[in-house]
Every structure is written in C-alpha cells, then in structure tokens.
Amino acid sequence: AQSVTQLGSHVSVSEGALVLLRCNYSSSVPPYLFWYVQYPNQGLQLLLKYTTGATLVKGINGFEAEFKKSETSFHLTKPSAHMSDAAEYFCAVRYSSYKLIFGSGTRLLVRP
Amino acid sequence: NAGVTQTPKFQVLKTGQSMTLQCAQDMNHEYMSWYRQDPGMGLRLIHYSVGAGITDQGEVPNGYNVSRSTTEDFPLRLLSAAPSQTSVYFCASSVQGAAHYEQYFGPGTRLTVT
Numbered sequence: 001a002q003s004v005t006q007l008g009s010h011v012s013v014s015e016g017a018l019v020l021l022r023c024n025y026s027s028s029v030p031p032y033l034f035w036y037v038q039y040p041n042q043g044l045q046l047l048l049k050y051t052t053g054a055t056l057v058k059g060i061n062g063f064e065a066e067f068k069k070s071e072t073s074f075h076l077t078k079p080s081a082h083m084s085d086a087a088e089y090f091c092a093v094r095y096s097s098y099k100l101i102f103g104s105g106t107r108l109l110v111r112p
Numbered sequence: 113n114a115g116v117t118q119t120p121k122f123q124v125l126k127t128g129q130s131m132t133l134q135c136a137q138d139m140n141h142e143y144m145s146w147y148r149q150d151p152g153m154g155l156r157l158i159h160y161s162v163g164a165g166i167t168d169q170g171e172v173p174n175g176y177n178v179s180r181s182t183t184e185d186f187p188l189r190l191l192s193a194a195p196s197q198t199s200v201y202f203c204a205s206s207v208q209g210a211a212h213y214e215q216y217f218g219p220g221t222r223l224t225v226t
Contacts, residue, residue: 051212090155095211
C-alpha cells in the first residue's frame with residue numbers, strides 16, 4: 001500500500017535560513033513523487049515532481065528535492081527562506097496512474 | 113484562460129439537504145478530480161474522471177456522486193448532507209492521469225453542514 005508521512009505539521013524558520021521539509025513514503029510501485037504548495041485561501045500548485053531520471057529535482061521559487069530510494073525519502077529544501085514562502089506544503093506519491101496519495105501537510109512559518 | 117473555476121466559494125447546508133458543487137475547466141484536460149481537505153489529513157480523493165462519460169471512485173466516495181457529460185464540467189453532488197461532510201472541496205484537472213502530469217487546482221469551496 002502507498003502512504004506518505006510528513007514529519008512536523010509546523011516548521012518555523014527565520015528569513016534567510018535553510019528550509020527543510022521532510023517527506024517519507026512507502027510504495028509498492030516505482031514511486032512518482034510530488035511537492036505541492038498551498039498559499040492561504042488558494043488551491044494547490046505544483047512545486048516539483050520526480051518521475052524518472054535525475055534524483056535531484058529542481059522546482060519553482062528556488063525549491064529542490066532529492067529522491068533517496070534507500071531512505072524512501074523525498075525531502076524538500078530551499079537554501080534561503082523568504083517571507084513569501086510562508087504556506088502549507090504537501091508531499092504526494094503515486095497510488096495508480098490516476099491517483100495520488102497526499103501527506104497531511106507541513107505549514108511553513110517564516111520569521112522576519 | 114480562466115483555468116479551473118469552482119462555485120460557490122462558500123456554502124452552508126442543513127443536515128439532509130442536497131446540493132451540487134460546480135467545477136469547470138477551459139484547458140481541454142481529459143482528467144478531472146475532486147478532493148476534500150480536512151485539517152491534519154491532507155487531501156483525499158473523492159472521485160475522478162479520465163474523460164467525458166468515464167468516472168471512478170477515489171478514497172472517500174461515500175455520500176458523493178459525480179458525472180461527466182462534457183470535457184469541461186465535473187460537478188460533485190451531495191445527496192444528503194451530513195456534518196461529517198463539512199470540509200473544503202477542491203476540484204483539479206490535468207492533461208491526463210494525476211500520477212504523471214501536473215494537476216491544476218481550483219480555488220476551493222468551503223462547505224459547512226449544520
């Protein structure tokens with residue numbers, strides 16, 4: 001069965017500090033992995049995805065994630081947080097060709 | 113392009129009432145889906161469609177019906193609302209299946225059932 005675990009429902013960082021949001025998954029099929037971001041009162045939008053190929057994936061707004069098969073992880077990072085990064089972030093894994101399983105989300109707070 | 117639109121933005125229902133949440137997209141996407149978002153639970157798939165006339169169940173389909181008569185529209189019907197259906201509902205679309213292609217989300221409908 002597929003599942004996604006996001007460690008930490010809230011993460012707080014100072015502006016300019018490293019952002020690290022953790023995602024671990026389990027999957028019985030080759031994993032396709034996604035990070036989506038949700039700004040307040042909006043729908044989700046895709047940050048980045050891993051399907052095949054290079055394990056380090058670069059996304060929008062300076063975010064990147066690395067697929068580590070041995071650790072079943074797909075952590076999201078950004079070297080320097082900006083106030084505009086404050087949002088909720090969701091990791092998701094393929095369940096079938098047509099379905100994703102989403103994690104419970106991590107709310108990122110950025111302190112001035 | 114308007115992208116994915118949803119109406120209404122807010123709705124309050126009494127237990128037992130029925131209603132339809134509307135979703136439309138103008139990107140000619142084959143795949144459309146409905147999710148509900150509850151605190152601490154992420155998004156859960158209710159129903160999805162891979163094209164006009166084709167729908168299937170997701171993780172939490174009970175209490176909801178869908179149909180897809182056109183490529184553009186994918187309404188979600190609550191047959192007899194219950195307080196457990198209080199949630200934020202998102203419609204999404206993609207070129208094809210969600211597992212390969214970016215999903216585009218609507219702004220959501222916040223539903224309260226009293």
